[in-house]
Amino acid sequence: MVIAAPVKGALRLSAVNDAAAALGLRVGMALADACAMHPKIAVADADEHADRQLLEAIANWCDRYTPLVGLDPPHGLLLDVTGCAHLFGGEAALAGDVVRRLDAQGYQARVAAADTVGCAWAVARFGESLLQRGRVVGEADRVGIVPSGETLNAISPLPLAALRLPPDTIAALAQVGLKLIADVLDRPRAPLAARFGAEFVRRLDQALGRDDEPIAPRLPIPAAIAEQRFADPIALERDVLSTIEKLAEKLGLLLERRGEGARLLQAALFRTDGKVFRIEVGTSEPLRDPARIRHLFADRLGVIGDEVDPGFGYDMVRLAALVTERSEPAQTGLAQPDHAAELAHLIDRLGARFGLHRVTRFVEQDTHIPEFAVMAVAATHFRNGGFSAQCALQQDSLAPTRPIRLFARPEPVEAVAEVPDGPPVQFTWRRMRHVVAHAEGPERIAMEWWRDAAGVALTRDYFRVESREGVRVWLYREGLVRSGEPTRWFLHGVFA
Amino acid sequence: MLPAEPMEQHLARLRRAIATSGDALVDEARSLALGVADVDAALGGGLPCAALHELSATAPIHLGAAAGFALTLAALAPKARHVLWIATDFGVLETGSLYGPGLDQIGLPSERLLMVRVARPIDALFAAEEALKCRALSTVVAELNGETDLTATRRLGLAAREGGALGILLHHKVSDAPSAAFTRWQIASCQSVPDEFGGLGCTAFHLSLTRNRRGPCGAWTLTWNHHERIFSALPVGVAAAAADGPDREALSA
Numbered sequence: 042m043v044i045a046a047p048v049k050g051a052l053r054l055s056a057v058n059d060a061a062a063a064l065g066l067r068v069g070m071a072l073a074d075a076c077a078m079h080p081k082i083a084v085a086d087a088d089e090h091a092d093r094q095l096l097e098a099i100a101n102w103c104d105r106y107t108p109l110v111g112l113d114p115p116h117g118l119l120l121d122v123t124g125c126a127h128l129f130g131g132e133a134a135l136a137g138d139v140v141r142r143l144d145a146q147g148y149q150a151r152v153a154a155a156d157t158v159g160c161a162w163a164v165a166r167f168g169e170s171l172l173q174r175g176r177v178v179g180e181a182d183r184v185g186i187v188p189s190g191e192t193l194n195a196i197s198p199l200p201l202a203a204l205r206l207p208p209d210t211i212a213a214l215a216q217v218g219l220k221l222i223a224d225v226l227d228r229p230r231a232p233l234a235a236r237f238g239a240e241f242v243r244r245l246d247q248a249l250g251r252d253d254e255p256i257a258p259r260l261p262i263p264a265a266i267a268e269q270r271f272a273d274p275i276a277l278e279r280d281v282l283s284t285i286e287k288l289a290e291k292l293g294l295l296l297e298r299r300g301e302g303a304r305l306l307q308a309a310l311f312r313t314d315g316k317v318f319r320i321e322v323g324t325s326e327p328l329r330d331p332a333r334i335r336h337l338f339a340d341r342l343g344v345i346g347d348e349v350d351p352g353f354g355y356d357m358v359r360l361a362a363l364v365t366e367r368s369e370p371a372q373t374g375l376a377q378p379d380h381a382a383e384l385a386h387l388i389d390r391l392g393a394r395f396g397l398h399r400v401t402r403f404v405e406q407d408t409h410i411p412e413f414a415v416m417a418v419a420a421t422h423f424r425n426g427g428f429s430a431q432c433a434l435q436q437d438s439l440a441p442t443r444p445i446r447l448f449a450r451p452e453p454v455e456a457v458a459e460v461p462d463g464p465p466v467q468f469t470w471r472r473m474r475h476v477v478a479h480a481e482g483p484e485r486i487a488m489e490w491w492r493d494a495a496g497v498a499l500t501r502d503y504f505r506v507e508s509r510e511g512v513r514v515w516l517y518r519e520g521l522v523r524s525g526e527p528t529r530w531f532l533h534g535v536f537a
Numbered sequence: 538m539l540p541a542e543p544m545e546q547h548l549a550r551l552r553r554a555i556a557t558s559g560d561a562l563v564d565e566a567r568s569l570a571l572g573v574a575d576v577d578a579a580l581g582g583g584l585p586c587a588a589l590h591e592l593s594a595t596a597p598i599h600l601g602a603a604a605g606f607a608l609t610l611a612a613l614a615p616k617a618r619h620v621l622w623i624a625t626d627f628g629v630l631e632t633g634s635l636y637g638p639g640l641d642q643i644g645l646p647s648e649r650l651l652m653v654r655v656a657r658p659i660d661a662l663f664a665a666e667e668a669l670k671c672r673a674l675s676t677v678v679a680e681l682n683g684e685t686d687l688t689a690t691r692r693l694g695l696a697a698r699e700g701g702a703l704g705i706l707l708h709h710k711v712s713d714a715p716s717a718a719f720t721r722w723q724i725a726s727c728q729s730v731p732d733e734f735g736g737l738g739c740t741a742f743h744l745s746l747t748r749n750r751r752g753p754c755g756a757w758t759l760t761w762n763h764h765e766r767i768f769s770a771l772p773v774g775v776a777a778a779a780a781d782g783p784d785r786e787a788l789s790a
Binding site: 380381383384386387388390391394395399400401402403405411414415417420438439440441442443444445446447448449473478479480481505507508509510511512513514534535536537 | 598604621636641728729741763
């Protein structure tokens, strides 16, 4: 079985399996040559997109070892295990664990741990010879651990290709007889840089740790995490929720020490077969209370429950506070219940269930165009209601001057007025004819001149109208009345 | 040094103080008087809070009036707490969304209002039940354009009793389905009594109480004075006169 991909106009082998390798097929060989040598090989087209997705799925899974996982396409992953390795019994044990678990999922992985990204990259790909010579320590032939401070020793016997260089640079180096990293280590750098490019020197420095190379994390690094591993996977929703509650307690302690609370929480459920579900809930105020956090996740799971299939169970659950915020400890009264906290919790729960953007409150806007005068914004984004009633609405009328309901799109109606610019005497709305009993108006509302970019002034003459049945609506006539032009009427809102 | 009061006595005194203050809170929230003698008498002192009430519009065209009545009830409910309005996506498309300045005018300051939009009627019932259990709300209004059954209304009623909020189910049409609600109302718009210049008068509602666990049913016509925030009864004869009165003359005058 081989995978073929077009390279510079020719189909070349981009991957071969063990059986094909045993036949003498190598990556980079032209497909036509390979087929000529072994006409019976199975050929599949390369699918870069699927490869990438698979790599991301594995990266997701690798999240169990460290929150800092970077992608190194086409088939590498970079894990920053600084400060995490001891949790797994050291780097060697961690690497062994990665290999074993990936093996169980059917992936062959080569793992190397080293002081620098460049060194680990080199050892993972070119390290077989080192393992044999005992320069690096490893439990299996697919694990290479470079002890701290041994970077130079470890990489010097490796070929130059281990430096992540473009193929033409390697070819150029080979032409002048430079094949191993050791060959270039002692040479003066200026001529090397001049001849083979700054990239070459940078890669060398990165491998040796003289140049900094951060791992770009795929996912945001949480402010605080708590996790729980299970020897026996758990599958029941109830168990998952209890675990989340326990983790929330731990997380709460971490956050309390910093005087913070979580605004965005994420629970990551690591299924035994490598799939990872991430469930996020937002909160309207900094939150630490485990019982409330459990409630939020219970609501969220209640909605997306079908998508989260436990399969054979989860062997790890992690709770992370992605966004935190300072929370001041508040003094609660003894006599009356804490309404503000209860309200915030209700908003959070409804938000967890229906989406935070669906729980809204009104925020006043600085305009008098009716449909923009208030905006419904997510209640979590806007915690302190600072709404002041508009004074402009004080009109001399017994009835309210603004409707209680407004249509997002004013509905066209057919209306008849006695005089062209007078109030309507009857109108037809939703195929029902209404005879106007009383009307107040017009109230002219026009566009603010500074917003009138298109040069088309919006002018509306609004009438508050009551029909014979007592139905009160807010009608407007669009534009200025000009003879010969039909007037257009719209129904914009409904009064109580 | 304070005189040495025995600790037990001191605690007992504090407990009494806390208990009585708690009672006061509950008393205030127990009944919502509409301020109209006839209606309050029929309701046995007012609309009981901590219970579920069903309002329905007699016809789709009267939905504005039904929503307005629900809003006025929310405006009369205890001021310090929030009001939650639950609507479905379909309902919002059909009837428009609540409009802040209008609510401010009718008496419900919009900073006291929270809104939830849900996709399905069943979600609205879920949200209503959760919200009614929350003691931080004074009124929960769920707008529904489907039917509710006995189980749903009973659950909502229990939740309202637990949380102490006024629960209102606002139906888009009159339903005959059995219900465990404390009261059921049918609401229609009513022509207002115009002012002396022929302009619109105070908002008026035809209310008919079709179910009342505490007393008799009845029908009234009330007007809501949004300036004073009070209801008053409209004498029936006046409303009728206005309906067929000389409104056209008033307009042209």
